[in-house]
Amino acid sequence: MLNPVNDLDMVNLNEYINASSLFIKEYFSNHEPFVDLIVTSPPYWDMKEYGDVKEQTGFGQEYEAYLADIRKIFEGVHHISKDSATMFVIVDTMKRDGKMVRLPDDIARELESIGWIHQDTIIWDKGKTLPWSRKGQMRNVFEYVLMFTKENSTIYKYYIDRIKTTEQLKEWWIDYPERYSPQGKVPDNIWEFYIPTQGSWGSKKKFGEEEFRHACPFPPEMMARLILLSTDENDVVFDPFAGTGVFLATAEKMNRRYLGFDTNPDYKKVFEVVTKQLIEEKWVEIDTYYKYQERLKTILEESIYKLRVLKYPKAVVKRLRNENKKNVDLVPNDFGLIIAIEKELPENEVVLKNKTTGKIDYYFVWNDSETLERARAQINNIVSKAPFTKYGLITNINVITIDGLIEFKHTLPTNLSLYSNGNTSDEHSKVELDKIILLLQSDGLESAFDKDVPPVISNISIKYSDYEMLPAEKYEKKGYSKENDQLKLILK
Template identity: 30%
Template sequence: MSQSLRERIQEQGSTMILGDSTNLRQLLESEYDAEEVEGAVDVTITSPPYADRKIYEAAREDQIGIDEPYNEYLSNLKRVFEDVYQVTNDTGTLWVVVNTFKEDHRMVDLPGDIIDICNGANTPSYCPKCETQGLTVPVESSADGSRKYCPNCNAPLGGDGWLLQDIVVWDKKRALPYSSKGSFRNVFEYVLCFSKTKTFEFNLDKIRNPNLEDLKEWWVNYPERYHPRGKLPDNIWSMVTPSQGAFADTSVDHPAPFPPRLVERILDLTTKTDDVVLDPFAGSGMVCAQAKAMGRHAIGVELSEAYLERYSKLETEIAEKWATRLENNKVLQKKQKEFTRAISGLRQIRFCRELIRSLGKNYDLPVGKLGVEGILHDSTAIGDPTANPQAFIEMEVELLCDEHNLPEPLAAFSETVHTVMNEKPCNSFGIDSNVNLTPVEGDRVTLKASQLFNDRKEKQRGYLYTGGAHNQYKDQAPLIELVATIEEHRDSRNVFPPIISTVGVDIPQPGNVCLECGEYTYSVEYSSEDIPEMKVPLSQ
């Protein structure tokens, strides 16, 4: 029974292949004895040879760009990226690390040219209609680049191609200490990110930055504006080029080596365990080594026997380094989890406050005149904000209402409450909330009046918020005690009703450091016994 290329790769594992990537598809078919090669690859990470700018450890006549015109060099690259397109699945991506260079005192825009050839990666190079008449007519682009056509018969020839999604600037931090006339010292390269279709794997949440020092100071007051995993990464990546020679920490020996962290980041964004990774210009094999260390199946195609001979040593070194990187990733995941808990706590208490404020606006009344004597809040679940960003928090809210002071009868007021909670700003917190109204009588609210907390254990902690505060509770005590004395905690100015919650948020405004330790510290506690431990998916 024949197997697909993907099945063969996953069965045989990672490998470096000696061969010419200009015949990539043919090479993979023969190497793996596979009949079906389409859709085998999840991501390709590569850097093509820079025309004749760099000489690699392979026969000169075999290297793309050496001793050949620039247009022929681009045609060869196009053949490679066409084959990569064919073997990539529909959710796959292509990442090309490339830079400009100078030729005859003129800047050559190689990144732009690669974008052009990738955009037409599935467009034929020659008109198939004219070929049937014995003519070889190269396909041309219109002046604005919007269509491909045959200049002989004018047949439209636009096929599918790679879709450019973004351009990342890789800040290498380190480069040669000299440059040619008319150039600055070159410390960056472009990373072109293409997708095969409009629906592609791209999980930014895996690499979000939860460090508070990198956030604007408004995250405490407006938690709904900040992603629960942290700050969105930007498109400038600062990663040091691997050292070589006497100062090297790996055995890599290559004119243009990738840093392992660059490969790691792309794999985190675009793949999961057991996915297939390709590098058609493998060089030292850094992409393959890092992919294998992370539990992916990698294929590297390389012309140089010397690089292939040294690869096994690099693979071992990267595997050892990955063990250390895994520990660092666990720290990141822990920080993301802590930040999610903090943002979730802030959002829940702020939701309660904004619900009352929005009701006041709806009735054109001060919030203290709405007839709401208190708010009881219980956090019941915190889910995965990536999987369900619109409702990853589940909670229960109970409004204790004095029927004699409500702006309209209880049933009508309840309808208004549910209308308001499904409008902005209340519907922007990522919360699935069940809000109930309980009428209370007399001057004091008793625990019996509460439908939400009347079955709680005697010692379960509760947290009291007054004066409309949402980021720091005023007091903590057993829920029973707080609910029994809720009337005592009403704002003296009759502004905001007190909130009693099972979430204890103690997050000072940014810049307010702890007097004892001199650092900015915060805490968020969840006392509900039924709330499940929040799951932050580990890097796969």
């Protein structure tokens, strides 16, 4: 058997090879594992002929023979994949003889028998596709994206922070910053990536309709997300059913090395002449999206950190008041002021996973010296439990009197930001510490209270204008609504 990879440059790669993936293991029998990511869509069983090529996997085969080919191909893929490799197999169900063929399940079983571990299933909402609707079947607009890793592997690459998004934030995220990851939201497992229509890339005049249609089986935006999720620059990506090579061309734009196999020489020509240029034209839009997301995530991370720091003491006060309503033996609520001072985080401090971590000194100014110790004990008990332990903050809690504040005011910053009337998400004004202390002594801070929540002053400044560009979905409560009442009246 002629080996098409004999002269392959394994350092630079970027090769599309016209050969059958059935013999991957034989082709690379003398190679160490080198593949980092596989994204592919196997030919569907007995469904489509992919050009005038003999002995195609799927077309004209018995189902068991088809699955045997799938098994052999992915044994070869397993052989050349690193232990840290990740694989995404895009596949769909189909109907034969009036019943459903659960192809994703059958392929998953074959892969698991080889040693691939099924980690996740993503639903790819394609938006538009062939109208395969018939009796007993709705119009099909999605496919399954099955994620696999190698057996016993805990080192597979999965950079979820890279594909987190600022989209899907609810409008009340500002009030509950502790509930949101500072790096953004993890995408859900339904991905909306529509197949490009002819002319959407401005290429209708340059290429024929048939070429364009075959050049875009996968949206490059979805390929870019998978590449970001599971590879680093200069990693090797592989597609054993490369087709017209959207995955390969996208990987090349992202500074990954690619290798593709396909038996159809016409697809390789389309890849070289059509697909690469289409991806080149599309890339500015894709690259701009991810750069913009990174900018938004930087704003989100900084904003969530500041909002958490400033909400924390307000939430402590509210918890204390609620506890005191239930137990008359607890100390009365007699706050005058809260001070939140950000400190430098020690270099050896462990940063908590998926949380912004900061070091904050809090000063709760307590007006009643007789109940000071009881207040201090109660507040320290409150902050030792959830949700305060989940804010991702290293805190130093001080419950002091006004006289105590005056004693060491020289250790605090002099110019601070004021947050009044219970609003800790939008700075009210800049203030001087000495003036605040004078107002505190003369009860001049009463106008800054809201429902007995004392004003907060801090060396942390945040204004609504700092984060207003972050998108937020309007929250709509699901369930019964006034519209249901109106409909009921109409139908009555």
